[in-house]
Amino acid sequence: MILGQLTDSHIKVGGRLAYGLFDSKVMFEAAIKRLNEFTPKVDAVIVTGDLTDIGLPEEYERLRECLDQIEAPWFPVPGNHDQRDNFLKCFGDLSALKDCDEFAHYCVEDFPVRLIGLDTVVSGKSYGHLCEKRLQWLDHKLNEQPDRPTMLFMHHPPIKVGITHMDVQNLLNGEALFECIAPHKQVKHLACGHVHRAIETCVNGVGVSIAPNGAHAVALDLEPNGPACFEMDPAAFRVFRIDDESLQIVSHVGYVEDNGGKHPFFDENGNLIT
Template sequence: MTIIAQISDLHVQVSGKLVYGVVDTTPLVAEAIAHLSRLKQQPDIVIASGDLVQDGTIAEYELLKTMLAPLQCPVYLMPGNHDHRNHLKQVFASHTYLAKEKSHLSYTVEGYPIQMLMLDSIIPGKGSGCVDPERLTWLEQQLLAAPATPTLIFMHHPPFATGIPWMDRKRCQGHGALANLISQHPQVKRISCGHLHRTIYCPWAGTIASSQPSLVHQSGLDFTPDAPSQFVMEPPAYQLHVWTHENLVSHTLYVGQFDGPYRFSDGKKMMTAAL
C-alpha cells in the first residue's frame, strides 16, 4: 500500500495580511498540517499541487517552509498561477527536483509502486494554465519510458470542463492535445489537479480526472452562465490517494475537530484516532 497525501491551494501570506481581504490563510494551513501530522497511518509522500503562496514573495515561501517542516515524509512541491518559479526554487533549494534546467518545473517522482508525474501548467503572470508543445513532449517522453508502470499525473490547472461557467473559463489551454496523448497511455490511472478549490471528478481521455479541495477556502458552486467567480468558507480539506492491488482510491478528509468516531453497533464512542 502507498498513501499519497495531496494538499492544494494553500495561498500562504505573511502575518497580518488577508487573502482577498477576507481569509487569514496562515492558521488554516497550520491546522491542516497539524491534522495531517496526527494521522494514525502517515502518508508515504505529500504532494502540494500549486498556489502554495498568495503573492509569490520570498517571505511567503520562507513562512511556507517553516509551516511544512513538521511533516515527516517527503514533500514534493509544484507551482500554481499564484507562485513564482524562481522564488520557489530559491527558498526550497534543498528540493533538488526543482533545479532541472528547463523552462518549466515538471518532474518525475519514482521509487514507489505508482509513478507520479508533476506537470507544470502555469503561464507566468497569468491566472490561466497551459500545456504547450514543450511540456507535452516532456510528458510523452515520461509515459513512453514506463508504459507498464501505473501512473498518476499531478497538475495545477484542470484540463476538463466542470459545467461551472466561470471555472471553465480557466480551463487549461492545450487540453485537446493533452487528452489525445493521455488516451494513448492506459497506464495513467488519474489526473489530479488543484486550482478549482473544490472536489470534482469526471471521466476524461480514457482515465479519471479530478480537482482538489483547498486548505483555506472553497469555490462557490453556481451553474448559471453569468455567475461571478466567488468563494465560500466551507471546511478546509485534503485528500489521501491510496494505491493498493493495482487500484487507486481517494479519500477526502475535512480539517477540524469533529466528535467521534462512534461504533455503529452500540453508539459508544471509540477511543482510537481517526485513520
C-alpha cells in the same frame, strides 16, 4: 500506499488576511497537522499549486515553514498565483526537483505508483497551458516506463467543471494533454488543484480529480456566468489510497476540523446501536 494532497494554500506575507477575512497560513498548518495525524501514515503528499498568494520571496519563506512540518516526503508544483523563479529558488534543495529545466516538472520514482508533477503555469496569466516543449517532455518521460502505473499531478485541471469564472482559466489545451497521454495506458489518474472544490470525473478511462479547499472554497455556483465568489466551506484535504496489489487508485475527502471524533455503530455486545 496512502498519498495525501494539499492545494491552494495561498500563503501571504505575515499578518495579512486573505481577502481581509482569514489567515491562510493558520488554515494550511491545521490541514498539515491533520494529515500528519492521519492513520495509516501518509506515505507522500502532493501540493498542487497556488502555494503562495502572489509569489513573493517572503511568502515562500512562510510557506516553507509550513511545508517543512509535513512528516512525509512532499512534492510541490506551481499554480498561477506562484512565481516560477521564486518557486524554484524556494525548492531548489529538494532532490525531486533537482533535474528541473526551465519548468518545474519532474518525476518521483520512489513509490509503487510513479508520480509526475507538471508545470502548467503561463507567467502573468490565470489560465494554464502546456506548451509543445512541456508536452514533449511528458511524452518522453512516459515512454521511459510504459508498464508502471502513473499519476500526474498539476495545478490547472484539463476539464470544465461548470463554474464559469474558473472554466475560463483552466488548462486551456486540456485536449492536447489527453491526446499526449492517450497512447500511454499506464497513466491512471490526474490530480489537480485550482478550483478549491472536491471534484471528480473520468476522461477516456483516466480518473481526474480536483482537491478540495484547505482554506476558502470557490462557491458552488453552476449558473452560467455566475459571479466569481468564494465561501468558507469546512476545510478539507484529499487522500488517495493506492491498493498494494492491484495499484487501483481510490480518492477520498477528509475534513480538517475535529467534528467530534469517531462514534461506534455497535455496542460492547456487538449489537447495532438503535
